[in-house]
Amino acid sequence: MIANPPCRGVAQNDAAWSFAAGPSRLPDAVLARASETLFRRDAHGAAAIERPFTGDHFREALADAQTRLIRLLQVPEHYRVLFLAGGAMHQFAAVPMNLLDPAAGLGRAAYADSGYWSRRAMQEARRHANVTVAARHAGSTALAAPSLSGWHLPHDAAYCHITANETVDGVAYPALPDTGEVPLVADATSCILSAPLDIAKFGLVYASAQKNIGPAGLTIVIVREDLLQRPATAAPSPLHYGIQAAQGSCVNTPPTLAILIAGLVFEWIEQCGGLTAMGEVNRRKAASLYRTIDASNGFYIAPVAPGHRSITNARFHLANHTLTDHFLDEAERAGLAHLRGHPHVGGLRASLYNAMPEAGVDALIRFMTQFARRYG
Structure with a gap:
């Protein structure tokens, strides 16, 4: 049993967050449990x-x-x-x-x-x-x-x-x-x-x-x-x-x-409360990110209509496309990885699956806000 699972993820001062569309981040508690139970050999010589x-x-x-x-x-x-x-x-x-x-x-x-x-x-x-x-x-x-x-x-x-x-x-x-x-x-x-x-x-x-x-x-x-x-x-x-x-x-x-x-x-x-709890957290994460995009005075643009926006794969881009690579480079140095959009559509994408805690989304929002202030 996963004891006291940290459903909100790791501490706020975690240095790096992966927003990859897949393979995506796994819950911290699951990684810890897997290392303890799946990769160690038992008395019969088999993990x-x-x-x-x-x-x-x-x-x-x-x-x-x-x-x-x-x-x-x-x-x-x-x-x-x-x-x-x-x-x-x-x-x-x-x-x-x-x-x-x-x-x-x-x-x-x-x-x-x-x-x-x-x-x-x-x-x-x-x-x-x-x-x-x-x-x-x-x-x-x-x-x-x-x-x-x-x-x-x-x-x-x-x-x-x-x-x-x-x-x-x-x-x-x-x-x-x-x-x-x-x-x-x-x-x-x-x-x-x-x-x-x-x-x-x-x-x-x-x-x-x-x-x-x-x-x-x-x-x-x-x-x-x-x-x-x-x-x-x-x-x-x-x-x-x-x-x-x-x-x-x-x-x-x-x-x-x-x-x-x-x-x-x-x-x-x-143990985190089931899918109702997951849905509440995921909608909150996505709403915070989309709110930041929509409040950026056009610096960031979400191309999907409200009501049709994914809560798990938030797609957006910079109005000034020439800043995209600069955004990605600075984000990587800030510990925010895998934000490049799919090659088919370009731009940026943040995947917010269950294992991405609100702390990670908050870190992305802070970076986006600061980046917009510097280059907007």
Whole structure:
């Protein structure tokens, strides 16, 4: 058990903060616990990360992680939770392989275009399916998620896919679309566990680990049981949801280290008050940062419309683009790392996942305020 977890992070005088989009910062208490319990050999000569995935010790740890995640997300009983190797991009292919069912008249995939990662998901899906664009991102002067009305869902759509939070673009859906009888599928990689999520509104949710769950190399898939009955004849066994569900996520060697650390992260979130508490803190962090941007008299600009701004990936830029590299150099020297925006959009980005305490955001805000005073 993680004793007295420092849910607010380390002390205010911590010298360095990483705002990387992923792999992201892990909770300090989890790092400490992992060093104590996962990397030391026991009396039998094996550290936790060296135990066979077929053995009782690992299976118990996997079951515990699954139970904690189900409890955190309040996953309904008619869903299965899978812990799979790989990243979210594996699921870009796995979703159409598993959910298309042409024999049942479900031969098309619908996708909403909300930014960079939804387009990447669409691009991969087109290798396996006939894809319809159900909705496109909105906003001319300010970016926004697709409107929640007027979606085009063909009668033979096997599912409708959204990217709930665009890590690159900094865009998040203000609410979920109503897709009727068409199962809603979500890539929730950069927002899962950042706030409560109503799993019952989805047919399937997937999320790679390296934001709010743990180290890279693990992806969580939460899938409604009726969808496991689709034939999935094109899916190889490691990506076949039905086979993985039947074999407890252990068709192939699972990413054992990532799963063990994920279990510690789930325990930490529980002891910090669960997802309601996480959501409150994350909204507060994001609001403080966006407030600083909006109050800068145009020195900093947030290109995403209020109400559509991500609370986990805050995208912004300098009105004077020539100052960007100077900003990044000074920030690095001030102990504020990995603030450069994605190469696809440029500018700046601060990722504010669960393990980033308010002290880190406060440090960034102080630096931004001082930088604007010097160069504004």
